[in-house]
Amino acid sequence: MRRTPTITTYSTRGGSGKTLLSVNLAQWFAEVKSKKTVIIDADIEAPSIDKIFKTGEESRESNRTWVHYLDNYFEKIDDAILPTTHENLFMIVSPPPEIGKRFLATKKSEWWSMALKRSIVAQKRLLGELGFDWIIFDNQSGLSMNSVNHMALADKSLLVLRPANYGVDATLEFLQEMVAILQTRIQSRRDYFVWNQVPKPQNEKEQALLEGFLKKWDQFFIDRGVRPTVRIPYVHSLAIELLNMEAGIFAHIPEFYQRIEKIGEILLSSES
Ligand SMILES: Nc1ncnc2c1ncn2[C@@H]1O[C@H](COP(=O)(O)OP(=O)(O)OP(=O)(O)O)[C@@H](O)[C@H]1O
Numbered sequence: 001m002r003r004t005p006t007i008t009t010y011s012t013r014g015g016s017g018k019t020l021l022s023v024n025l026a027q028w029f030a031e032v033k034s035k036k037t038v039i040i041d042a043d044i045e046a047p048s049i050d051k052i053f054k055t056g057e058e059s060r061e062s063n064r065t066w067v068h069y070l071d072n073y074f075e076k077i078d079d080a081i082l083p084t085t086h087e088n089l090f091m092i093v094s095p096p097p098e099i100g101k102r103f104l105a106t107k108k109s110e111w112w113s114m115a116l117k118r119s120i121v122a123q124k125r126l127l128g129e130l131g132f133d134w135i136i137f138d139n140q141s142g143l144s145m146n147s148v149n150h151m152a153l154a155d156k157s158l159l160v161l162r163p164a165n166y167g168v169d170a171t172l173e174f175l176q177e178m179v180a181i182l183q184t185r186i187q188s189r190r191d192y193f194v195w196n197q198v199p200k201p202q203n204e205k206e207q208a209l210l211e212g213f214l215k216k217w218d219q220f221f222i223d224r225g226v227r228p229t230v231r232i233p234y235v236h237s238l239a240i241e242l243l244n245m246e247a248g249i250f251a252h253i254p255e256f257y258q259r260i261e262k263i264g265e266i267l268l269s270s271e272s
């Protein structure tokens with residue numbers, strides 16, 4: 001079976017930039033590359049996609065969400081797809097965090113395997129009859145049945161890393177167990193990593209420290225079958241803009257967006 005163009009972001013630590021990268025990549029695929037794209041808010045513990053993209057359909061039913069779909073509340077994924085104000089870009093949102101948190105706390109493994117089956121059905125329908133070119137999952141951080149399900153569904157994953165010793169360390173166990181298994185099962189699978197929020201060195205000593213850190217870990221990930229993409233700096237103006245409600249797409253900040261374009265190109269070229 002041909003693998004399907006499904007991307008998932010992930011990280012073991014929160015706040016590394018998964019959501020920021022997911023939404024900007026989704027917008028780039030949709031508006032710049034004219035690919036029909038759907039972004040799914042798979043962070044059921046702390047959903048945010050519905051705050052970034054407006055739907056223009058405020059009267060929609062509040063229970064047509066990704067979580068309700070997984071729970072069999074309605075049958076077809078079609079009913080959960082919402083337009084955004086961006087051309088070719090659609091979204092599937094998650095409900096308020098109380099609901100997702102309850103699921104994470106109470107649902108047993110049988111429920112999560114049923115959820116994975118429902119996700120596969122949704123994936124097939126989105127990329128088949130519904131004609132989507134790309135699905136992007138904005139994942140929950142850390143290891144949970146939920147986040148692992150989305151890792152398994154993806155044929156391209158993007159590990160979002162913040163350069164801090166404790167943050168990278170936490171990724172090791174995950175990589176050793178998970179990525180290795182997934183890569184053995186699906187030959188065409190590609191796993192990538194990106195450094196985000198990279199500080200700007202103020203002098204040569206800091207430059208050397210940063211380079212040493214990044215080079216060491218670059219090699220570590222490469223040795224484990226996870227491929228490098230780009231380094232995204234910490235962009236002050238972007239962080240300031242995020243103080244505004246609804247900010248999230250940063251096509252006007254070249255320092256950031258040029259890196260999004262580069263990651264997008266890598267994800268588009270299946271052989272890379
Ligand atoms: N390149 C960057 N430059 C400046 N600030 C950034 C950058 N990337 C991320 N941030 C900041 O980090 C915050 C967290 O980003 P984001 O919400 O995308 O992370 P996340 O991995 O999705 O977090 P969570 O694990 O909570 O879902 C943003 O609100 C923003 O303030």
Ligand SMILES: [Mg+2]
Pocket residue numbers: 018019020043048138139
């Ligand atoms: Mg997030």
